[in-house]
Amino acid sequence: MKINNIITDFDCCPHCGGTWGYYTKVHTSGKWHDNTFWDHKIKENTEMIDSFGDTWESAWYYCCECNKKICKRTEI
Numbered sequence: 001m002k003i004n005n006i007i008t009d010f011d012c013c014p015h016c017g018g019t020w021g022y023y024t025k026v027h028t029s030g031k032w033h034d035n036t037f038w039d040h041k042i043k044e045n046t047e048m049i050d051s052f053g054d055t056w057e058s059a060w061y062y063c064c065e066c067n068k069k070i071c072k073r074t075e076i
Helices: none
Strands: 024-027 053-057 061-062 069-072
Touching: none
Parallel strands: none
Antiparallel strands: 024 053, 061 069
């Protein structure tokens, strides 16, 4: 794994070949609640997440499938 790569250099995980996606770890502070419609479908709660405050963010991107480090985060 080359540390010099940026996330846009990849179209899949270099470890497992997964194409589902990637994530970065974030610790937050704040409150939220889940909204569910009467037909039991969960409503997206993006307006609730806007009130969160980031307290820490990982320097790495991770694969959603194998959870291994892909590359260091950089501002794109």
